[in-house]
Amino acid sequence: MALSMEMMRICVIGAGPSGMSMLYHLAKMEEQGKRIPDVVCYEKQSDCGGLWNFDWRTGVDEHGEPIHCSMYRHLWTNLPKECFEFPDYTFDQHFGKAIPSFPTREVILDYLNGRWKTVNAKKFVRLNTIVKNVIHNPDKDNFTVWARDQDDEKDLPPEQFSHIVVATGHYSFPNMPYFKGVETFPGRVLHSHDFRDAREFTGKRLLVIGSRYSAEDISLQCVKFGATNVVCSSRSGPMGLKWPAEIQERPLLERIEGQTVYFKDGTSTEVDVVIYCTGYKHTFNFLADNLRLQTENTIYPPNLYKGIIWVKAGNKRLMYIGMQDQYYTMTMFDVQSFWACRVILGEMILPENATMETDIARWIQRLENVTSFADAVDFQTEYVMDLCRESGYQHNLDVKYLFTDLDRNRKESMITCRDNVFKSKFTGTVSNKHTKPFMDAFDDSYDAFVN
Ligand code: FAD
Numbered sequence: 001m002a003l004s005m006e007m008m009r010i011c012v013i014g015a016g017p018s019g020m021s022m023l024y025h026l027a028k029m030e031e032q033g034k035r036i037p038d039v040v041c042y043e044k045q046s047d048c049g050g051l052w053n054f055d056w057r058t059g060v061d062e063h064g065e066p067i068h069c070s071m072y073r074h075l076w077t078n079l080p081k082e083c084f085e086f087p088d089y090t091f092d093q094h095f096g097k098a099i100p101s102f103p104t105r106e107v108i109l110d111y112l113n114g115r116w117k118t119v120n121a122k123k124f125v126r127l128n129t130i131v132k133n134v135i136h137n138p139d140k141d142n143f144t145v146w147a148r149d150q151d152d153e154k155d156l157p158p159e160q161f162s163h164i165v166v167a168t169g170h171y172s173f174p175n176m177p178y179f180k181g182v183e184t185f186p187g188r189v190l191h192s193h194d195f196r197d198a199r200e201f202t203g204k205r206l207l208v209i210g211s212r213y214s215a216e217d218i219s220l221q222c223v224k225f226g227a228t229n230v231v232c233s234s235r236s237g238p239m240g241l242k243w244p245a246e247i248q249e250r251p252l253l254e255r256i257e258g259q260t261v262y263f264k265d266g267t268s269t270e271v272d273v274v275i276y277c278t279g280y281k282h283t284f285n286f287l288a289d290n291l292r293l294q295t296e297n298t299i300y301p302p303n304l305y306k307g308i309i310w311v312k313a314g315n316k317r318l319m320y321i322g323m324q325d326q327y328y329t330m331t332m333f334d335v336q337s338f339w340a341c342r343v344i345l346g347e348m349i350l351p352e353n354a355t356m357e358t359d360i361a362r363w364i365q366r367l368e369n370v371t372s373f374a375d376a377v378d379f380q381t382e383y384v385m386d387l388c389r390e391s392g393y394q395h396n397l398d399v400k401y402l403f404t405d406l407d408r409n410r411k412e413s414m415i416t417c418r419d420n421v422f423k424s425k426f427t428g429t430v431s432n433k434h435t436k437p438f439m440d441a442f443d444d445s446y447d448a449f450v451n
Helices: 017-031 091-095 105-118 213-224 330-344 353-369 373-391 400-412 446-450
Strands: 009-013 038-042 129-137 142-149 159-161 163-166 188-191 205-209 229-233 247-250 253-257 260-263 268-270 273-276 318-320
Touching (some): 009 129, 009 159, 038 129, 091 105, 105 446, 205 213, 205 268, 213 247, 229 260
Parallel strands (some): 009 038, 009 163, 163 318, 188 273, 205 229, 205 273
Antiparallel strands (some): 129 142, 142 159, 260 268
16 A cells, blocks of 8 residues: 555664665755655764774674674775775765775765755654664554663663564674584684774784685785785685785684694694684674564565565564665665655555566576676676666666776785775766885774874
């Protein structure tokens, strides 16, 4: 049933890049003279920005809630910024000059804030407010949301919404498989979620378990900051990257005895620290079971039409943004949000259930052919472009060729891959070189990077 504007109330959960893209488009549509429904965004942290907010804490926050942050000091982006530049708010526009291609965390957060400010997107956000429970009410065909004001330490009265947009991210709840003997290891065992500063590991020998972005980046960071040796253990075989001599790859870890770690190929080595870079679990403990996305980290999660609409239960007014494994990031969240806003405002009509199910099945079947980085980028490019076409998004977001360059650079040398420069698709500006190579640049402050 189509809802009138008066009957609509939108609840966005999470004010990271995904949730803020929803708010950005709603605010922009309002600015363009469209009527938009009442919107509330609940954010458990004290500011918008999601993972891009650094938190020195690990474990639980000052309110006893799990820490969201999985980012660390000295983090430079692992993608060139040209891969996730907003066409309607370019890096040139924000910084007024060319800056290097792999900015630090603080620089990216500044850029995001700049875009949100142009339409005052933060006006919808209730900070320090955590969503505790969401249910669907079959009688009214709407949702009830229970949230808690963490400043006042008070549960808020339940509120009713016609639409729920879940944008709580999926890189905050660690996946930590058991390895025989790990409980007897005499040194530090941590997950990348709790990794905050590579200087802690200066002079140490590390075992890094995993083979994706976190494993790559944390290994390199630790060597940059003086770790003596890093052994990366991976289930899925060699990463195919060109590492410095201090980093070696081994097959899957088999067991740990004292400080000695044994691998599937019969080799072993001694280490001082074990870092799990074994990924994260999609966790939505605030959603009723029938609303909860259950998925591994994949580029096409199940039961989401166009990767957005929850088709399993209820009224197709529960949406998820940013739940895919990510090659495209900010721009993917942006076109997903634009698509979702147009659906909410009734400017696009969803097809029948059966058509949505068939569409999902078609995408998921195609996943069988995705076996490499290039395949995954191809797949996600098509997905993003499909959303662009359907929603009438004004820009072409295809930057597949930049990912190809990135892949080549990483295979040539992980040490120098962040020293490369890329050209903006939208302004034609070629980024400038950082004054120092990545491996020699230790100051990650905004000033050091931009000025
Ligand atoms: P998040 O950024 O995770 O934001 C989710 C928000 O929801 C948070 O603010 C959180 O506090 C809030 N929230 C959660 N639960 C609740 C609740 N119950 N109630 C209220 N609020 C809640 N991407 C890039 O583009 N470039 C990079 O270089 C890059 N590097 C990365 C490095 C690391 C270590 C990690 C972990 C990720 C990196 N990413 C990078 C990917 C990152 O996922 C995205 O850039 C982006 O942060 C995802 O945005 P999001 O809004 O979907 O989720």
